[in-house]
Amino acid sequence: MSTTSKQSSDDELEPQFLAIISDIDINVIQQLALTARLDYSTNSPLSCTVSPKPRTGAFNIVYEITFSDALRWIIRIPVEEPWTDACARSMRLDISTQKYIASKTSIPIPQIHAASMDTNNPLRHPYTIYDFVPGTNLCKVWNNASWWMGVREKDRVLRSIAKWMVELSTLEFDKIGRLDYDELTGTTTVVNYTSIREFHSDLNDSSETFGPFTSTHAFSSALIPGRRMARDTPMLALLQLYLSALPDSRFDGPPFVLGHPDFDSQNILIDEAGNITGLIDWDGVDVGPRQLNALSYPSWLTVDWDPLFYGRSAEASPEDNQAYDSPSELAHYRRVYLAAIDDLSEGRLTEVTRNSHILSTLHIALCNPIATSGIMDHIGKFVLGSSSMTYELEDAIKVGSWFALGPNPSTIAEVIINNEESLSEGSDGPTDDRSAE
Known part of the structure; x- marks a missing residue:
């Protein structure tokens, strides 16, 4: 290794x-x-x-x-x-x-x-x-033009990875959690995560009761309160709304699958002939949603959806930008990878992978606090057409009753009408004294 x-x-x-x-x-x-x-x-x-x-x-x-x-x-x-x-x-x-x-x-x-x-x-x-x-980390050569000559074709590398991920996706489970495998009996059991700190390392919660889960929504929903209780913001409340609305409901339930816990190019080794020699560093491997695990895109193909860690920009020099794929190149590689998944699975898994980067990006925003803001801006452009609309929506959430309830409400939800909205509605309609509660 x-x-x-x-x-x-x-x-x-x-x-x-x-x-x-x-x-x-x-x-x-x-x-x-x-x-x-x-x-x-x-x-x-x-x-x-x-x-x-x-x-x-x-x-x-x-x-x-x-x-x-x-x-x-x-x-x-x-x-x-x-x-x-x-x-x-x-x-x-x-x-x-x-x-x-x-x-x-x-x-x-x-x-x-x-x-x-x-x-x-x-x-x-x-x-x-x-x-x-033996081998070189793929991240060291992916953007080295001199490496990819002759048989060293990136499309072939992506197809090799897709082949193994399709193979991995055939190992199916009915819950989300950690896998406990008994070599002697050959039995497998999906058990709880050690704690929520496997996803939120900055939280103090060290309980051993996190999971297992029976749906992607339940898994995502269990992760949200920890972030919001640590430091609640309208941005996190909006992220909660996105996690409820944007993931594809067709893939919410089982089967769930294994996946590489850090599916990035630094964990793929390649030889000089362009052959992959190993997939390394599996610490934290778990059973999870198909769109987060085996059937997600490799993360270096979706880095443009995570602006903080995407170093290419219009302001950077051409030399600096050479170290990063352009948005059009990344879109091309996603098409190549999806085509490989489609071919290798005979079309069975195409729809699972096609927009898996939406869910995986939302989970990065959820589990990596320093990436949240940039991702929310990017998702805002995808959902609302502009990042400025995201700020307006967050401002609206901030003054609403739902955000005031917090992630774990202890009071009954009520609609609170502020003075400006009350005046704009006029005074000739029926009054409702409950609006003052």
């Missing part, structure tokens, strides 16, 4: 990374790797070396392991302090779900050779040992 991590100097690392790295014994990693290798090989004697300088990502520390017969593995150590039972549960579900997907599909997921979900091991840290997957 390769990673999207990078080598960093010690002065660039955060304290929690430095603390774990300083506590890691390379000799222990060697012994763990050799012990795991004995389960897969009779070659002997074997030895291995461990890269002294680890790579670091957002949430993991990674060491590369090279055996004396040139086979390569990696050991991945999560950075989470303190390590709790909830962390261990989530890691166990991640691993079991990856094994389930690998056993049921041809998706190139790195094989898992050993793991410990707790600190009760010689390393004194949880870890997972994977295959090393």
Whole structure:
């Protein structure tokens, strides 16, 4: 398993990374790797070396392991302090779900050779040992024109991804949640998420009662109150309205499917011939709505719907804009991807994918606070024709009775008529004293 991590100097690392790295014994990693290798090989004697300088990502520390017969593995150590039972549960579900997907599909997921979900091991840290997957992160070459020559065709890459996602979508479930897979019996159960913090990391709610859900609407509706209770705004109330109105009701219920939890180009590895060598980093994999999981568009094809993270602009230089696909190019790639889904599913899944980016964009707005404003402006252009109309609608929501009730109303809803509206309606109609309540 390769990673999207990078080598960093010690002065660039955060304290929690430095603390774990300083506590890691390379000799222990060697012994763990050799012990795991004995389960897969009779070659002997074997030895291995461990890269002294680890790579670091957002949430993991990674060491590369090279055996004396040139086979390569990696050991991945999560950075989470303190390590709790909830962390261990989530890691166990991640691993079991990856094994389930690998056993049921041809998706190139790195094989898992050993793991410990707790600190009760010689390393004194949880870890997972994977295959090393060679290749270059697709994000590093997607906008490199010199890469895409001859057989290196982007359309072929997109078709390969679509093939695996159609395959993944055949694994169907009746609920939304985390998948618990028992290798010994082959049984699967959709269980609750560890907590709502899997989606809203800034919330203090650590309960283990989030889900499972039986509809996309129920899932979305359960996510909204946390954001609104933390800091309510008319923008979030409008987002709630959009989540009720815009998703396609045909795909609200089951079947639900698995999907890559970060379906982006940094998690796809590609070789120099343009072949995909691996889909990596499945932390947080779950069973969810088809339009959010296997049958969504890859997220780098819909980045224009998330303005904060779309770096292309009319004000930027041509050189800077070369690092981003244009809106017309992104629209083209979406058509290519949809055509692949249509062909590979013989038309069965076309409508699921066609406008899946509407739901996935709304969920980004819901779960990523820094992206919410830009997405709401963009959705406003789609729904209302202009972002200025969005601001007017938010202003109207702000003075309405519905917004005043809040996300969890404790009073009976009533229509409150303000003075200006009352005067505009005239005084010759019947009066209703309840309007003052």
